[in-house]
Amino acid sequence: MALRTKSHDMGMHTEKLSGRTQQRFFSPEEEENFTYPGAYDVDFNKRAEFDAANLSTSEINLKLRELMKAGNGTIVMKNPGAKHALAVGILNRLHLHVEGSLGYFGCGLIDGPNIHIKGRVGWSCGENMLAGTVVIEKNAGSTFGAAIRGGDLVCKGDVGARMGIDMKGGTILVGGRCGAFCGFMMQRGRMVVLGDAGKNLGDSMYDGTIYVGGKIEGLGVDAVPGEMTDLDCHWLERKLKQYDMKAPNGVKNMTKIVAGKQLWNYDNLEPSEKKLIL
Amino acid sequence: MCGIAGLIHRGKTGNIGKEMTSMLQSLKHRGPDSTGFALYGSPKGNTLVMRFKVAEQDEMKTGFHIHDQVKERRKEVDRRLKELGATIVSEDEATEYAFRYTIDYGGDKRKLADYIEDIDGAEILSLGYGLELVKDLGDATRVSGQYQLNGFTGSHGLGHTRMATESDVDIRSAHPYWAYPFADVSVVHNGQLTNYWTGRRTLERRGHRFMSNCDSELIAVYLADKMQQGAELEDAMKDSIDELDGVFTYLVATSDSLGMAKDVMAAKPMVLYESDEFIALASEEVAIRSVFPHEIDTFDPYEGEVRVWKR
Numbered sequence: 131m132a133l134r135t136k137s138h139d140m141g142m143h144t145e146k147l148s149g150r151t152q153q154r155f156f157s158p159e160e161e162e163n164f165t166y167p168g169a170y171d172v173d174f175n176k177r178a179e180f181d182a183a184n185l186s187t188s189e190i191n192l193k194l195r196e197l198m199k200a201g202n203g204t205i206v207m208k209n210p211g212a213k214h215a216l217a218v219g220i221l222n223r224l225h226l227h228v229e230g231s232l233g234y235f236g237c238g239l240i241d242g243p244n245i246h247i248k249g250r251v252g253w254s255c256g257e258n259m260l261a262g263t264v265v266i267e268k269n270a271g272s273t274f275g276a277a278i279r280g281g282d283l284v285c286k287g288d289v290g291a292r293m294g295i296d297m298k299g300g301t302i303l304v305g306g307r308c309g310a311f312c313g314f315m316m317q318r319g320r321m322v323v324l325g326d327a328g329k330n331l332g333d334s335m336y337d338g339t340i341y342v343g344g345k346i347e348g349l350g351v352d353a354v355p356g357e358m359t360d361l362d363c364h365w366l367e368r369k370l371k372q373y374d375m376k377a378p379n380g381v382k383n384m385t386k387i388v389a390g391k392q393l394w395n396y397d398n399l400e401p402s403e404k405k406l407i408l
Numbered sequence: 409m410c411g412i413a414g415l416i417h418r419g420k421t422g423n424i425g426k427e428m429t430s431m432l433q434s435l436k437h438r439g440p441d442s443t444g445f446a447l448y449g450s451p452k453g454n455t456l457v458m459r460f461k462v463a464e465q466d467e468m469k470t471g472f473h474i475h476d477q478v479k480e481r482r483k484e485v486d487r488r489l490k491e492l493g494a495t496i497v498s499e500d501e502a503t504e505y506a507f508r509y510t511i512d513y514g515g516d517k518r519k520l521a522d523y524i525e526d527i528d529g530a531e532i533l534s535l536g537y538g539l540e541l542v543k544d545l546g547d548a549t550r551v552s553g554q555y556q557l558n559g560f561t562g563s564h565g566l567g568h569t570r571m572a573t574e575s576d577v578d579i580r581s582a583h584p585y586w587a588y589p590f591a592d593v594s595v596v597h598n599g600q601l602t603n604y605w606t607g608r609r610t611l612e613r614r615g616h617r618f619m620s621n622c623d624s625e626l627i628a629v630y631l632a633d634k635m636q637q638g639a640e641l642e643d644a645m646k647d648s649i650d651e652l653d654g655v656f657t658y659l660v661a662t663s664d665s666l667g668m669a670k671d672v673m674a675a676k677p678m679v680l681y682e683s684d685e686f687i688a689l690a691s692e693e694v695a696i697r698s699v700f701p702h703e704i705d706t707f708d709p710y711e712g713e714v715r716v717w718k719r
Contacts (some may be wrong), residue, residue, distance in 0.1 A: 211692045211694065211697050211701070212692070212693035212697045213694060214692075214695075215696070230703060231693060231703075231706070233692060233693055233694050234692065248703075249421060249703060250693070250705070250706055250707070251691065252677075252679065252693055253677055268705060268706075269705075269706070269708070270709045271679070271708045272674060272677070286472065288707060288708075290674065290708040290710070291673075291674035291710070291711055292674070292699055309708075309710045309711055310672075310673070310674060310710075310711045311673075311674075328710065328711065329711075345623075401688070
């Protein structure tokens with residue numbers, strides 16, 4: 131029981147969500163009857179693949195729905211050609227393998243699927259993600275995981291600016307470096323950057339935790355260093371192992387950044403004045 | 409929004425016209441108002457290529473008299489070139505209002521440009537030994553077809569698809585911009601400059617000319633001013649990161665280089681593909697994929713980053 135509590139406190143429970151995150155916002159009486167419109171019962175052992183080379187964005191997303199509706203729980207998408215807004219709004223469990231790169235707004239608004247992308251993703255991947263995992267083997271553009279609420283969003287390469295802005299939960303893992311303004315107005319969840327982080331990291335963050343393995347170009351307003359505890363190290367080791375990633379200098383040498391929480395109560399000062407004081 | 413793209417064939421030439429058309433057509437959704445190309449072909453000795461227009465596309469719909477006016481303006485261009493001692497080697501009529509001349513001229517390019525642009529409606533789009541700058545209303549396929557760019561062989565090029573936000577939909581506000589009066593320097597830009605008028609007034613006081621009210625022209629003139637003072641292109645671009653205010657990503661090309669600069673907020677996108685044979689940059693990866701459909705490694709340059717490649 132103690133372990134479960136610890137796991138819950140560390141946010142690990144998000145890994146085990148079944149793709150019905152929104153159920154938490156409904157009363158227990160409704161829970162049994164609640165299903166998403168557009169969520170499909172799929173069988174992971176039923177596999178399908180299709181070539182997206184000559185399909186438009188709408189056609190690709192409709193094709194995914196058609197295959198899920200037919201019960202396919204494992205789908206391989208070939209040649210996505212960096213088209214935008216692919217694999218969005220998937221609200222059920224699914225193993226989706228993308229053999230190529232996605233453009234902007236890929237995997238947005240998902241709740242439950244496990245998506246593996248062999249290539250790169252453009253801006254705003256995983257935006258408003260609720261649950262599931264998205265693993266990108268190469269690089270990602272800016273606003274990676276903006277307003278993510280749950281699940282694991284993993285990029286094994288470098289990520290652009292403004293990653294995890296307005297993050298409300300879940301975990302973002304980055305194997306390389308990240309650009310400026312990451313974690314801006316972060317509210318909950320964890321962000322792990324194994325390489326260097328750009329300037330204004332964690333600016334105006336309310337809560338949540340950022341771990342950085344390399345150098346930090348600069349902290350934003352009200353982002354302050356926190357103490358690395360055994361619990362942090364344990365969580366990092368387990369989370370990184372899950373995705374076959376390693377902190378170059380070991381998790382114990384990572385820097386932990388948390389909210390100073392001085393911006394929470396603005397008292398009688400204007401926000402700009404408060405920032406000046408801080 | 410706007411779309412920008414650039415491509416270099418390293419150490420060789422290719423069908424840059426067709427490739428840039430394909431890249432820009434892929435970015436049409438970022439701006440369908442106008443499309444422009446700055447293509448760099450092989451220089452032919454000291455012969456200058458001059459691309460110019462004597463009217464806007466929309467003006468051609470304003471009555472019968474405009475057709476006669478266009479002919480008169482072109483005749484005046486020919487007369488003034490002769491007066492300045494320039495010899496017209498060849499002349500092509502790309503459209504009724506836009507022309508491509510090759511000229512032998514050893515004099516002051518700024519003087520030539522000023523004298524030609526003094527003609528009502530005339531604007532030199534580019535002047536250089538390798539640069540050919542073409543821009544007009546419509547998408548990439550239309551402009552490329554209109555100006556027969558699909559067979560253009562060259563080493564590198566820039567392009568732009570424009571969604572007009574702060575100035576008119578016309579050729580003078582379309583990109584790329586030639587960095588007057590420097591031969592072979594062109595600029596495309598995606599973003600907004602917030603110190604445009606301050607910067608413009610400063611540069612006008614230093615004797616530079618602006619042909620439009622488009623903020624992007626400021627970048628071309630700014631770089632031209634820096635280079636006029638002896639700065640190298642890359643240094644001028646680095647200065648621009650601090651001195652130009654706003655959100656921007658821009659590309660600049662010279663006869664042998666192509667560079668990119670991104671503002672300190674990294675607010676405007678840019679995707680980069682780099683290999684031993686090619687450098688390709690675009691606002692969206694989908695444009696790069698239109699010429700490299702196989703799996704490639706791409707990445708986003710970071711905030712405040714300036715990079716320059718030689719062809």
